[in-house]
Every structure is written in structure tokens, then in C-alpha cells.
Amino acid sequence: MNKVPKKVNIYNSAYLSKKSSFGPPAKKTSLSMNISVPVGTEVDYVSFSFYEPSEIRKISVKQIVNPVLFDALGHPTKGGLYDPSLGPFQKTQICATCSQDHFNCPGHFGHIEIPIPAYNPMFFDNLYALLRSKCVYCHQFRISRALMKKYTAQLTLLQHGLINQAQSLDEIVLDFKKASEAKEDETLEDRMEESSLSLSTAEEYIDYVDNFMKDALADEEARKYAAQDYKVTVINDVRKNVMRDFMKHCIHSKKCGNCHGISPPVRRDGAAKLFQLALNKKDQAVMDRMKESTGSFGEIKGFINGQRFLTPYEVRKDVQALFEKEGEITTLLFGARDPRVPSFIKKATYHMFFIEVLAVAPTRFRPPSVMGDKTFESPQNELLSAILKGSHLVRDFSEELQAASEEEPVDKKKVEVTRNRFVDSIINLQHAVNSFIDSTKNPTQVAQGQNLPPGIRQALEKKEGLFRKHMMGKRVNYAARSVISPDPFIETSEIGIPPVFATKLTYPEPVTPHNIKEMRQAVINGPNKWPGATHVQNEDQSIDVLGDLSIESRIALANSLLAPQSSHTAQSGNNPFPTRTQTINKKVFRHLPFNHGSQGPCVARRKDDSYALC
16 A cells, blocks of 8 residues: 555545645645656645535435335346446446446445435534524524624634634723723623613724734734644634633523523424423513514414424524524634634535435445345445435325315314324434434334444444554554554654564655665665565566565666666657656555664554555
8 A cells, every 4th residue: 555645635525635846736636546656746634524415416426216225126226225326236237327347436426305404413412502592583692792792703813823812802801891880790791781781882892802803813923823833732622612601601691682582492302303492471571571662573383382393494494594694603613624724714504404415325335245145235225215215204294284284174183183293204204314324313222132223423433443442452463563652762643563564564655866765775675674675666567576686686676776667668659758857657665664763672653654565
């Protein structure tokens, strides 16, 4: 294998950001690697974001609508989870999308249209917190604009790495309070929630914070210092504290600081249902008086036994209105960040809290298991089939409910029964989506000794800690035990590997004028002396095995590493400019490099490198 770059930048898990060493930054290209040609670019950093529904539909080649996998003859069904458009199902088949065989087809995504916006179980806690912190009347966070300006400024400064300036905003609140005519035991938050606070005082505070933030961002020295180490633990901890304080203020503010309305509380039931509770008599009386005097507050109906079920449509509409009115703070809270450009942040959208279109992985990543004459489908297909069946039920009950509501005369009992079945189908579909992403959120009871099909989260957690769980501290035959002990000669980014494995693990390194001295010495040392090399790959892809050569032959081969291979260039006619210097495309399969500061029976090696066992 080739050496894997330390920093990777993946946009929407499909593209790499590459930086050229010989010119301006290169455009985003798909990931590919040809080890026979030295690469003049390097992968720079990694960042993650979420696909929006429109983006999933663009990368999808087929909409999956059929929960049946195979027909009566055992062939994959059209529109099913093994549709030929997603890739070959068997090794002898050809892909219907790219016309490649099983080994060359990379696989193609499909998608499932969810008839109702399902909650994303990864962000259900955040969604619940947003609903508890927003006002149902003006669709803004329930804190005053002055406090909102403070938290917005703090998160903006932390986005640029200015931690001291962000923390000093808390002290500015105290200075502002001393300059105002307030009681000694009165905080700024209390004063801002009181109707006696004059508008000019709030505007003065907002202007002060605005000017402070502009001055801090304009300070070149502070920005230069912050750019040296942007993503550090201290900044992340402070940012989490600011976000926690912000949500705490919003949730605990009973009355909205903007419209002064009292929002009904919200209750959750697991990770699938949300309910809105009715106001108590005292708060309802206050809202009735405000409605009579202003007429700007609408009445919320549909409460049964003091609560009403919030459909996903209602929740999505409320969250969408919140993101439209509070776009700046929601982007600072949930926007995707660029670790190398602190000032850049991708605008957050409400789509991240809902799953309207579900991406289906290519067929090659959901292979069936074969045991004898029996074929067992992938566990992912079982979960995806449940989502397809649940989607069909939701559509059927939705049509029945609409037809029952349009009948003349309207049968109220039939409408009520159909509505209950429709709500139950929505909840069951939500459980199916939750199980596909995280099986621990599936409330279905299984027989003792059986496990639920693993979701995406379980597949990722399975890869967690393989080194630590299965290798560290165990003396296993034919296994290189990693040395992760406090060693002053081994950096935190390195691990120790026994020399016997260091002489077997290699990776191909291109020969260039910059590393020719090191490559020559590795070839001369050969495979048995470390640090050395095991093979040399020529430009015509032929390989010289150094273990079969004498020391004299290895010296001669080392001296010719920079010499172009005439059979590959001049004789083959591949060089369009015969008068120019030939490009050397040779590779040396070298041993693991050595950290000269390390001592003892182990070779220090960076953790982020991959190796090929030769």
C-alpha cells in the first residue's frame, strides 16, 4: 500500500481538496492514485458536512421503491435494493449504469423517498432543545436581542480563535452594569427581561458589543496569533460552554424576550415522538389578556388530555421558520467549519434535523452471505426493507384519511380511526429509520439471546479500538505488538514496531533528486539490513528483487536509479520531447523509516502511515 497523507479534506465524502507544489491550487478532483508517477499535490485537511435532499437525488442513479429483492427466478427486481443500476450483484454480471464488471465498477448510490420528514436520530436531542428554546409565536429564540448579540459575538470570536476576547465579553457586561442606573443585586439578564429597560440602553449595549467585536477582528496581531493553532482543545471547550449557556438561557426563559409571549412546553417520548403540552391556567390567563390587548397571538388548538401530538410536518415548519429568522446564530451553532480557514463557515440549514431522502449504499457494500446452497441477505437490506414497507403504509393511510375526510356526509368515527392508524404508521416509520442509523433506538423487543440488526452507528463502533482491544499488551505469534508507553524518544504521533516487522513492512516511494541519496543507501543495504529495501520497480512496471542480487549488483542498481529506462522511453516512443530530460518513474520499496532519536528494541513509526507486507 501507499503512504496515506496525514490530513484529508473530504467535501460531502466525495471530493478531496488538493494543494499543488508547483503552481496555484488545483481544482477539486475525484480520489485516484497512480504510484508509478510522483504526485505533485498533497491532501491538506478533512472536513465533514451533510448531504441535502437535492444533493442525494443528484448522486443517485435509481429511486428504490420495491421492498422485494428477487423475483421468482432469483433475479434482482427492478427498483429493488439489488437493482442492476446500483452495481453488479454477482461477479459474472455487468453494471447497468457504467457497463463495468464486478471488479471495476465502483458502485452507484440509490435513494428512498421518505413520504414524511423523519427525524434524524443523530440530532434528535438538538432538535428537542431547539423546540424548547424557541418562541412558537414569533419563531425566534426566547432571549432578548441584547443577550443574543452577546452570544453571537462570542461564537464569532471563537470561530476566529480569539478566546481571550470572547471571554472578556462577560466582563464587559459588568462594566456596562456599573455605568447604568441599576440596583446592586440586579443582573444584566434581569434588567433586559424587565419591561422598564429602555430601548436606548439595549441599543447602546448592542452597539458596544458590535464595536468591540469589529476591533477584535481587525487586530492583526491577535489574528496572527490565533491562526497559529486554531483548533485547540481550550477553544473547543470554551465554545461548548458558550453554547450550553446560550441554550440554558433560551430554555429557562419562560416569556419570550421579543414578543413577550409564553410558549407551551414540549415533551418527548423516546426518539420518535414529540408532544406539545397545554399552558397552565395562570399562563393561559396572561396570554388571553395579551391577545385581547394586542391581537397578535394566535390560538393553539387540538389538545387532548392536556397535550397534542406534533407531526413531523409541524416540527419541520417551526424549525424552518427559526432558521430563517435566526440564521446568524444557527449557522454559528450548527454550521460546518473549515479547520484551515477560521473565517469560513458553511450556512446551516434545517435539513440536517430531518431525513426526507435516504441514500442507499451501492450493492457491493451490501453483499449477501452465502452458506452452501442458501443465500442470506445483508442486515442493512432488512432495515431498508422495513423503511420501504413503512413508507408504503404511510402513503396508503394518508390517501385513506384524505378520502374519508372528503366523503359526504363525513363519518367522524371512520376519520378518527384512520387518523390514528396514520399516526401509528408515522411512528413505525420513524422507528425503522432510527433502527437503520442506530439500532439501540429501536424499541422492538426481541427474543432472549438474539440481537437486532446492526445499524450504521454499530458498524462504525465495531471499528473502534481494534489496536487497543485486541493487540495492546498481548504477546501473539506473528503479530507486531504496538508499544504505546510513555517514552521520551517516541513522539505522541508515533508507535513502536519491532525491527523484525520493520524489515518486512514496506511502501513504494518515488525516486526523485531530493531523496536519491537515501534511496541509494536503502537499495545498497538490501532486504536484510535495516533501513533498506526489498524491491525496485522500474518504469515498465518490472520489479527487481534485491534479495536475489549480490552487493555489487545492488550498488550498480543504486547508481542507476536516476537513469531513465531507455526501453520505456526512447525505444517505446512514449516521450514526445526526446531532447528533454526524461522523467524518472522508478519506485523503491523501502523499509519503515527510522526515528533517529528512538532507542531500544523498537522502531518508531508514525501512526498515520499505512504499509504493504512484502
